[in-house]
Amino acid sequence: MPGAPDPLYVKAREVLLDALEALGPHRSSLVLVGAQAIYLHTGEADIAVAPFTSDADVIIDPGGLADHPIIGEALQAAGFLLSDQPGQWVKDDARVDLMVPEAVAGAGSRGARLGPHGSRAARKARGLEGALVDQEMREIVSFQEGGRRFELLVAGPAALLVSKLHKLAERIEEPSRVKDKDALDILRLLRGVSTEILAERLRALREDPRCATVTAEALQHLELLFALLVGAGSTSAARAAAGLESEDTIRASCVALAGDLLRTLIPG
C-alpha cells in the first residue's frame, strides 16, 4: 500500500486549491490537465513510482470566460507571482500553469489573447485541445484533513493521452530525462484506463474540428514511440520505472497496450 502522498504533492494540491479559490467565478471555464488530472483517473497504485508533481496544469476555455475578475489581479491578490513566462504562476515554490489550447487561443506567439485579462495571464499550448471535448466534472479535494474542495472540470483520459503524447514528442530528442516522467504518465493512462474507454473517447476527439488534427498526430506519436519494444517512448518509460519494475516488463507493457489501442482504433 502506498503511504501518505508525497509532501510536495500535498503542497501542489494546496496551491492549486488557492488558485481555484482566487479565480472564483472563472472556475467553470477551467479544465484541470497534466499529471494531477492523470492521477485522478488512474489512482496511484498502477506503477510503483510514487506519483508526485509540484505543478498544476489548468486550461482556460476562452469561449465562456467572463471579463471579471481580472485573472492576473485575482491571482496576485492570493499571493501568486507571475514568472517571466506568460501563464506561469508561482506560490510557495509550487506552480500553477494557465494555458489556452492553441486552436482557440487567437493570434500572437506565446501569450494567449484573453481580452481584458491581457496576454500574460495564460499561454498558448499545443496538444491540449482535446480537453475542451473530453472532460468530466470532478471534485478536487485537499489532502489535508478538513481541507477545501472544489468542483472542477477535469480532462478525460483520452484528452490527457493526446496532450502527453504531444509533450513527449516535442521533447523526445532532448537528452534531458524530464521527459521520462511524461512517458511513464502515458503508460499510467494506458494501464489505468480500459482500452475500450480510451478508444471510444479518442474517436470522439477525432470527430471534433477543434481537436481532430492534434488527435491524429498524437496517434502517430503513439505508434512511433510506444508500439515497439525499442520505441523511444517505451525506452523512456522503462528508464523512469527503473529499479521498481523490470525494464523489459515496462517495454512489453507499452507495446501490448499501445498495440491494443491502435488496433481498436484502426480496424482491419
Next chain:
Amino acid sequence: MRNSAVSGTDDLGTTLRLVAKRLPPTWRLETPPKASVVSLRAPDGTVARLTVLRRRKLEPKDVQTLQSSSQQGLKGTLVTAGFLSPRTRQLLREAGASYADASGNMRVVADRPGIFVEAEGAQKNPGREPRPLASLKGPAAARVVRALCDFRPPYGVRKLAEIAETAPASASRVVSLLEREALIERGPRDEIREVDWAGLLQRWIQDYQFLSSNDVTAFLDPRGLPSFPAKLRNLKARAVVTGSLAAVRRAPVASPRLAAVYVDDPEAAAKSLVLRPADSGGNVTLVRPLDPVVFARSWVDEGIKYAALSQVAADLLTSPGRGPSEGEELIAWMKKNTDAWRA
C-alpha cells in the same frame, strides 16, 4: 593404491587394473584414456576389442534391459560396475558378456585371439547399505517435508503419513533420511520429537527447485502487478500465490515485481486472467505444481489465497534475482513468529 577396490565404487581405472593383473603375463590390456573400448593384445600382436559398458550399479533385472538395448547382444562387451552380484554375473554369463567389478569379480572372453579369464571377488556388495533414500526430489518427499514444517511434533511416522497424505513407507524413508542428516530427532518410542524446520527447508532445496521441479510459464500482465490481485480474486479456478507477492504480506521485503501463482491449468488460467504469453518482460508466472501439496494449508488475505509459508520460503530460496534474500527474510520472520504459521 586406494582401498576403493573393495568398497564397491565404480572406479573404472581400479576395475581395469584388476583385470590387467589377471591376464596371462604375455597378454596386455590397453585402455586408451576415456575410451569406451579396451583392447586385449595377444603375444602374436593380434588384438581383441571389447566395448565397455560402464554402470554405477547393475541389478539382475537390468541385464535384460542392457541386452535389449544392444543390437549385437552382449558378446564383445565388457560390463563394469562397482559390484556385480552372483545372480547378475550369472545372467551376464548367459548373455555372453565379459564383466568386471571393483571387488575383483571378472570374466573376460574373446574368440579371436582367444582368451578366457574368470575370477571371483566379493560375493556380497562391500559398499552395500539397506537402500537408503538419497534425495528429497519428487512429490512424496515434498508432502512429507511440508507436513514436518507445518505441524509441530510429536507424532509418529504413521500419523505423519496421514497428515502428509502419503504412503507410510514413503514417509518412513523420508524420515530416515532426515534422521541421518540430523534434521529430526526421534523419541524413545521412535516418535518424531523435534524437527529443525529451517534446516529441513535448506535441505529440501538441495533437491527441490521452484523453476525446474514445477512447470513454470511466464506471462505478461501489461496493466501491471498492482491491478493483478483484483483479477485473481475473481478467478474461479483454484489458485494460490507464492513468491514475493506472498512474502510481502508478512516479511519486510521490497515491493514485488513478479507474481507467481500455482494453478492446475496455466493455459486456462492465463485466459481468465487476461494475460499474454511473454518472451521477455513477463511479470506473472503461472505454475503447474510438482504436487498438489502446494495448495495445502493455504491462507487467505484480502480475498487472495496464499501458499503456506514453508512453501513460499522454499520457492523464494530457489528463485532467481532477489528471491533467495527474500526467502531468508521470510524465514527470519517465521522464526520470530512460529505461532503464526505452524500448527
